Amino acid sequence: xxISTKINDNCLIVKMRGEFDLHSVPEFKKRIIKIMxxxxxxxxxxxxxxxIFVDSSGLGxxxxxxxxxxxxxxxxxxxNLRPQVKKVFTLAGLLKIMQEYDSEETxxxxxxxxxx
Amino acid sequence: MGNQAxxxxxxxxxxxxxxxxxxxxxxxxxxxTLSELEExxxxxxxxxxxxxxxxxxxxxxxIKIELEIAENQLIMIITDQGIGIENIDEVLQPSYTTKEDxxxxxxxxxxxxxxxxxLESNPDQGTTVKMIKIPEQVKYxxx
Numbered sequence: 001x002x003i004s005t006k007i008n009d010n011c012l013i014v015k016m017r018g019e020f021d022l023h024s025v026p027e028f029k030k031r032i033i034k035i036m037x038x039x040x041x042x043x044x045x046x047x048x049x050x051x052i053f054v055d056s057s058g059l060g061x062x063x064x065x066x067x068x069x070x071x072x073x074x075x076x077x078x079x080n081l082r083p084q085v086k087k088v089f090t091l092a093g094l095l096k097i098m099q100e101y102d103s104e105e106t107x108x109x110x111x112x113x114x115x116x
Numbered sequence: 117m118g119n120q121a122x123x124x125x126x127x128x129x130x131x132x133x134x135x136x137x138x139x140x141x142x143x144x145x146x147x148x149t150l151s152e153l154e155e156x157x158x159x160x161x162x163x164x165x166x167x168x169x170x171x172x173x174x175x176x177x178x179i180k181i182e183l184e185i186a187e188n189q190l191i192m193i194i195t196d197q198g199i200g201i202e203n204i205d206e207v208l209q210p211s212y213t214t215k216e217d218x219x220x221x222x223x224x225x226x227x228x229x230x231x232x233x234x235l236e237s238n239p240d241q242g243t244t245v246k247m248i249k250i251p252e253q254v255k256y257x258x259x
Contacts, residue, residue, distance in 0.1 A: 022165045023129035029217075053136075053154075055161040056221040064217035084154040091228060092221055 001051070003028060005035055008108060011043035012036050017050030020058030028061050042074035045107045049080040059092050066098060075099070075114075077107040119145060123181040127168045127196070135181055136160040142183045143190045147251045155229035156190070156249060162222035163194040163245045169215060171198025171243055188254045195244045201237040208235070 001018035012035055018024070032044065044065055048054075066076045078100045081089060089095050101107040121142050125131040136157040143156050160181070167179045182193040201207055213220030226233050230247040237243040 019133055021129075021132050021161055022168065023132055025217075053157060053161075055158050055165065056219050056225055057161075057165055059221070060217045060219045063219060084151060087151075087154075088158060088225065091225065092219060 001028070003031055005031065007035070007039055007041065008045075010041050011045055011108065011111060012039075012041045013045045013047065013104060013108075015047045015050070019053040020051055020061075021053065021055050022057040025057050025061045028058075029064065032065060036069075042069055042072045043077070043111055044069060044074065045077045045079060045104060045111075047079040047104060048082065048085055051085055052082065054085045054088055056088070056092065059088065059094060062098075063094065066094075075111065077101055077110070079104055079107055118187075119185045121183040123183070125164075125179050125181070127172045127177045127179050129165075129168060131179075132161055132164050132168070135164045135179070139181065139183055139192060142185075143249070145185055146188060146190055147253045148190075148249075149252065152249070152251060156192075159226045159229045159233075159247055159249075160192065160194070162225050163192075163247070166222050166245075167194065167196040167198065167243070169218070171196040171200075173199065188250060190249045192247045192249075193244060194247075195242060197242040200239040200241055200243055201235070202239055204235055204237060 001016055001020050001024035004015045006013050014032065069076060076098045078098055081100060123138050125135060139160040140153045140157045143153060164179055171177065177196055177198050180195045184191040206212060208223060210224045211220040226247060230249050233245060233247045235245055
């Protein structure tokens with residue numbers, strides 16, 4: 001899986017492309033933890049536009065970031081889940097604790113509305 | 117119509133993709149929808165991932181994947197020769213996990229996406245997961 005990142009205020013925006021499974025998890029965790037710690041970021045926006053596959057290993061890595069950020073009052077937002085990817089998020093119950101938006105702009109707008 | 121394929125892989129994370137793509141390609145011989153093929157990919161990914169992280173926690177092992185099409189059914193048997201499972205009832209509980217950052221949903225996904233699955237294991241000998249899936253289109257014809 002390819003990962004690209006950019007910072008917007010106190011939020012890290014991560015664009016992913018490819019398949020998110022056991023093999024992708026170490027790089028995903030390493031990069032996100034490193035950048036968020038270095039810049040004191042508390043919110044995470046994950047763009048799934050280019051992600052064609054996710055299994056429970058990928059979901060576990062996302063839940064791990066959610067648990068960490070939730071302790072600091074941070075949010076994890078999900079963008080552009082394809083139907084087959086959304087199905088596993090729904091089955092795992094993650095859409096009950098993480099918001100899904102149709103664009104990065106809408107997610108950032110929601111974060112700003114929250115007074116951050 | 118019947119067919120068979122056997123794939124043996126080293127228990128490395130970069131082989132998880134190979135296993136699921138092989139299984140989905142093999143399965144496409146039956147009338148599965150794209151959505152059903154995606155479910156097959158998730159189920160194989162979960163089963164192979166379990167072998168890598170649970171069956172062989174200390175050293176890399178071998179994972180065997182047997183694929184069969186028989187009477188409009190897809191049968192997938194995934195076997196390891198790892199540490200095995202002491203208590204099968206325990207691992208079948210949703211959200212049961214022994215690893216941080218893992219959701220314990222692998223078998224729950226297999227259960228949701230397959231028509232049936234069985235788990236057999238012997239401590240220190242290994243584990244076998246057998247999964248069966250029938251295309252929805254075929255089920256409607258039969259019913």
